[in-house]
Amino acid sequence: MFELSPHDLFAITLSAQVATIATLLSLPVGFGLAWLLVFSRIPGKSFLDGLINLPLVLPPVVVGYLLLLTFGRNGWLGGVLSQFNIQLIFSWKGAVLASGLIGLPLMVRSIRIGMEQIDPHLLHAARTLGATNLGTLLTIVLPLSLPAMFSGATLSFARSLGEFGATMILVGNIPGQTQTIPLAIYDYSNTPGGETQALNLCLVSITLSYLVLLINEKTLRRVRSRQSV
Amino acid sequence: MRRLLPILLLLLCGLTTEGQAATVHLSVAASLTNAFNELISAYQQQHPQTRLLPNYAASGALAKQISQGAPSDLFISANPKWMAYLVENSLIDLQQTWTLTSNSLVVVGAITHKLDSFTDLLKLQRIALGSPVSVPAGQYAKQALERSGLYAELEPRLIPAKNVRQALLYAERGEVDGAFVYRTDALLAQRAKILLEVPQSLYNEVTYPAALTRQGEQNPDAIAFAAFLKTDGALEILSEYGFVLHSLH
DSSP, X not given: OOOOOHHHHHHHHHHHHHHHHHHHHHHHXXXXXXXXXXXXXXXXXXXXXXXHHHHHHSOHHHHHHHHHHHHSTTSHHHHHHXXXXXXXXXXXXXXXXXHHHHHHHHHHHHHHHHHHTSOHHHHHXXXXXXXXXXXXXXXXXXXXXXXXXXXXXXXXXXXXXXOOHHHHHHHOOOTTTTOOHHHHHHHHHTSTTOHHHHHHHHHHHHHHHHHHHHHHHHHHHHHHHHHHO | OTTHHHHHHHHHHHHHHHTTTTXXXXXXXXXXXXXXXXXXXXXXXXXXXXXXXXXXXXXXXXXXXXXXXXXXXXXXXXSHHHHHHHHHTTSBOGGGOEEEEEEOEEEEEOTTSOOSSGGGGGGOSOEEEEOTTXXXXXXXXXXXXXXXXXXXHHGGGEEEESSHXXXXXXXXXXXXXXXXXXXXXXXXXXXXXXXXXOOGGGSOOEEEXXXXXXXXXXXXXXXXXXXXXXXXXXXXXXXXXXXXXXXXX
């Protein structure tokens, strides 16, 4: 029997919304960071690289707890934001922050690999023809990184869909407000007789994530075949 | 790799057989963590040859693990519902169950909020509780709110948390004005203070049923540890952490 309650449907919409916004917001950030790591000559590059990758290897609970300390009502950034009437804790915007941050390393990784494959001769040629730094960035690096950006976006989208640990600490588990698919599944799996509902949402989760990975794989294949031509 | 495989298999066998020597697997509700750590070390001083392996988690998660065949000799639940679930699924014999201890529900928060009666909760803007769907403490809290007729009005202000300790964390950090937690958790709080004792008439008695599982009934060390839990010494350790057995039976 496949039946979803209004709260389940809300959780599905919210998950999609949070993952989409988190991905869109982290795209420019990921692009900028990958550019810094590949092309810039700033000092402490490996330190920056490590910092960006931390959310990938840290327990999500740690990320969530640090976010709570920073963006909570009494946190130093939370206090600043509340003056602009922005409240991240216990709101879906906090879920965007948490899942975006957790997905960011995957995004940066993909874009970085794409950028490293750009033929340096192209960049030299652009320079000798008089292109500025910004010009090279916009006319060569950006268009050639697009497939990698797309691939990074799908990965980070999929990761955002599944984010649980950090999200739950920062935004709680409020049905109809901040409860995403994984949080709803957690609730059901801890309820006597909640198996069917948990499994229904698991099915939705598997389908969504699988679709995203399929799209990711397809674009990667297309990129590869274009490169080999 | 192919040459390494037999060695790995041997190692694996070594690990599993070692685990069977006088080992007792305990599945204990997370709210009992601190008290049980002390109970276990007290028991092990007398019985150094027994290995006690505690698994602390939400009662629901533990019950699910046991019903899926996870090794467990003794189950201590924070909620009679989950014990009943395992009895129904004949993984625990009803004869084996007893009430280990009990607890009560309080509201904690910053001392600046003054609550004189339960209806004063309406003064608070945000109230955390364990998620009423999965956390027993949250279910008791919801029950109290419903019985007092405040639930409809307060529902939009409730912040369901993963477990009681997370609700307590929100209160400690000042993210919420108040949080429903067990008295025993409130005693561990550093900054948050008890603002209100929830009247017992508003919610069911919070009891911690304990039982040997079908597996534990066959394990002499598990039986010995269960007997130890009923001694005055063990009950005294529990009461140091605020767990008092109300003599209602």
